[in-house]
Ligand SMILES: Nc1ncnc2c1ncn2[C@@H]1O[C@H](COP(=O)(O)OP(=O)(O)OP(=O)(O)O)[C@@H](O)[C@H]1O
């Protein structure tokens with residue numbers, strides 16, 4: 001006799017159905033696991049043997065073979081434990097009920113005592129199980145919340161192997177229940193706390209409205225970090241599909257707390273500058289999403305941008321361009337979405353006090369520092385804004401406008417973009433993604449705008465890429481003002497947000513340009 005259960009092998013957000021087949025013979029106790037299993041899966045026998053024993057199933061008198069098929073797909077991780085243990089228990093007890101579970105997927109890691117422990121990637125696995133035609137997924141109780149809202153597939157939760165075995169024997173399992181994400185995660189910061197810095201506040205609003213990337217340049221203590229941390233408070237709420245994607249990615253990375261539901265806020269990732277390029281892009285033996293994907297649907301904040309290594313910044317290039325990332329490792333490839341808004345902050349010179357008497361940097365040091373700002377990442381940042389040191393008068397001045405007020409304008413500007421998208425059949429969701437061809441349709445140029453742009457190219461040395469970026473931002477500014485055509489004043493404002501390009505080709509911005 002052989003007993004069969006089903007599990008899933010995840011490759012990023014995609015999964016393969018894995019058939020777990022167990023054969024037994026009476027004989028000297030032995031356990032053989034075949035089917036391209038990595039160390040983490042091969043160790044299953046220790047967990048499974050102990051869990052079965054403590055759940056009342058004795059497998060010591062058998063020679064057991066576990067086959068994970070298809071044999072040419074590499075298996076890693078501990079989520080096959082439950083499927084293996086259920087198949088083994090049915091095999092040694094000669095139970096035939098497993099035939100009723102041909103459309104059931106079992107996911108879960110076992111502890112030595114037989115408890116079912118949470119695993120990564122359950123939401124992605126449930127979505128894939130549905131796509132693969134399964135009708136039921138049994139998941140660890142702690143993972144129930146993330147998968148509970150999925151329609152069209154039954155999601156059951158289990159907290160011990162004994163419960164799973166009683167389910168096979170005809171008992172019942174609880175269904176996964178949606179979890180309300182707790183209010184403790186609600187952000188407690190507000191834009192009103194930021195005083196002065198009107199240009200930077202305006203740039204932040206434009207960034208939120210059109211999903212434009214933003215670079216803030218300013219001395220220490222001018223409010224760069226403070227502003228960046230408040231961007232999520234002026235972004236529209238997560239839509240259901242966005243929440244699902246973001247939750248699936250966080251779950252794959254092992255960042256969801258036990259028993260949590262779908263994420264209810266846009267992610268805000270702010271990795272330290274020592275971050276490696278695989279941690280930025282994603283990778284590892286079990287391919288996991290990196291920072292660019294964890295920020296999907298939200299914000300990636302790179303404070304002290306120039307402290308990040310060149311290779312780490314290089315890893316940003318593809319996701320900033322394509323809004324997704326393809327990862328290729330020795331034996332597998334994966335794809336993750338990475339639609340993020342990049343907010344970067346830098347000081348204007350190595351000491352940070354450029355332009356004031358406190359600055360101790362030589363002209364050479366400043367020029368070298370600024371040259372490092374050009375390149376692949378800067379090319380993809382639509383908005384650059386210079387923050388002056390905060391004047392004392394601003395410190396004691398009035399509070400800034402609240403996040404709620406700004407959010408209202410952002411949401412209205414976003415709806416204008418969606419309406420235009422539908423009307424013109426655009427692929428770009430927001431202005432930031434408008435291709436050159438779409439830009440001509442979304443922002444047709446009047447003769448005045450054309451004249452202004454020609455002047456900008458001739459006089460200020462903007463490249464073609466720079467002009468497209470100016471137009472996208474101008475489109476967003478017009479959307480914020482609820483104005484249909486892009487007007488010269490919108491373009492003029494957008495030009496202000498590219499101070500680093502104003503000297504030919506952006507290769508060597510001069511100190512004077514700041
Ligand atoms: N515009 C502002 N309004 C109100 N408080 C501010 C402002 N700017 C700075 N502060 C105060 O100064 C502190 C430091 O600001 P922040 O960390 O944002 O500066 P920064 O520009 O990121 O500096 P650094 O270059 O050192 O990282 C804030 O926590 C806040 O208390």
Ligand SMILES: [Mg+2]
Nearest residue numbers: 224225303345
């Ligand atoms: Mg800072």
